[in-house]
Amino acid sequence: MDRRTLLKYSLSGIGVGLLGASLQSIVNAEEPGSSQWGYIGGEGPEYWSELSPDFQVCVSGEYQSPIDLNASIPAELGEIEISYQDSPLKLINNGHTIQVNYEPGSYLKLDGQDYELLQFHFHKPSEHLVEGSPYDMEVHLVHRNQETGNLAVLGVFMKRGGSDNPTLSPIWDKMPKSAGPERSVRGVSVDASELLPEDKGGFYRYYGSLTTPPCSEIVNWIVFKQPIEVSAAQIVKFINAAGINARPAMPINRRFVLSAGG
Numbered sequence: 201m202d203r204r205t206l207l208k209y210s211l212s213g214i215g216v217g218l219l220g221a222s223l224q225s226i227v228n229a230e231e232p233g234s235s236q237w238g239y240i241g242g243e244g245p246e247y248w249s250e251l252s253p254d255f256q257v258c259v260s261g262e263y264q265s266p267i268d269l270n271a272s273i274p275a276e277l278g279e280i281e282i283s284y285q286d287s288p289l290k291l292i293n294n295g296h297t298i299q300v301n302y303e304p305g306s307y308l309k310l311d312g313q314d315y316e317l318l319q320f321h322f323h324k325p326s327e328h329l330v331e332g333s334p335y336d337m338e339v340h341l342v343h344r345n346q347e348t349g350n351l352a353v354l355g356v357f358m359k360r361g362g363s364d365n366p367t368l369s370p371i372w373d374k375m376p377k378s379a380g381p382e383r384s385v386r387g388v389s390v391d392a393s394e395l396l397p398e399d400k401g402g403f404y405r406y407y408g409s410l411t412t413p414p415c416s417e418i419v420n421w422i423v424f425k426q427p428i429e430v431s432a433a434q435i436v437k438f439i440n441a442a443g444i445n446a447r448p449a450m451p452i453n454r455r456f457v458l459s460a461g462g
């Protein structure tokens with residue numbers, strides 16, 4: 201199937217799955233020869249759809265992310281089953297964010313389906329809003345279902361607190377200051393479960409998209425209500441390495457946001 205056919209599929213919203221966003225674009229930075237995009241000026245979010253025919257759904261899609269998580273509907277959503285293992289630290293500054301690529305073998309179970317943790321990365325400020333307001337930062341833990349290619353992304357808000365977040369410290373210590381290839385850090389491992397809030401029963405759930413080009417509408421979003429903490433110094437270091445990198449909130453259109461827990 202050529203790229204044009206893929207595009208047609210993504211635009212019609214049928215069978216998007218892996219077709220809409222190649223695994224490489226999710227795990228790594230850019231595909232060779234792919235279009236440049238960014239967060240400011242002529243490469244910014246309002247122009248993404250003009251930068252490449254592959255990015256059309258960024259403007260034509262009706263299930264785009266992020267959104268303002270207001271007017272949510274209380275629902276019994278059950279527990280999110282998470283089983284994560286430690287992973288050796290492999291990180292990349294891909295020019296859009298700081299991303300930690302995760303070793304295979306960590307899973308999230310959602311609606312009876314397994315989604316494997318591929319990577320997590322950060323946004324400053326948060327991309328999702330709560331009642332119109334952003335948090336200081338947001339981490340996205342990206343999981344993929346092997347059969348369908350659909351994603352489940354856990355979003356965790358990060359709120360400025362007093363001291364350095366110790367889970368972030370080993371990542372922040374090795375944070376590449378500019379864009380470049382993935383780096384493996386010998387002798388350091390990370391545990392993604394330490395990035396999740398204590399209260400895992402309170403979360404929002406809705407269906408949406410990647411928040412970066414190609415904006416594929418293949419994402420089961422779960423955003424926890426309780427934030428974790430990040431220090432002011434950690435926020436500054438992130439901005440210096442990756443810059444401001446949040447897509448503005450998109451229209452909710454005909455979607456519902458479900459809300460579990462207090």
Ligand SMILES: [Zn+2]
Pocket residue numbers: 321322323340411
């Ligand atoms: Zn993200």
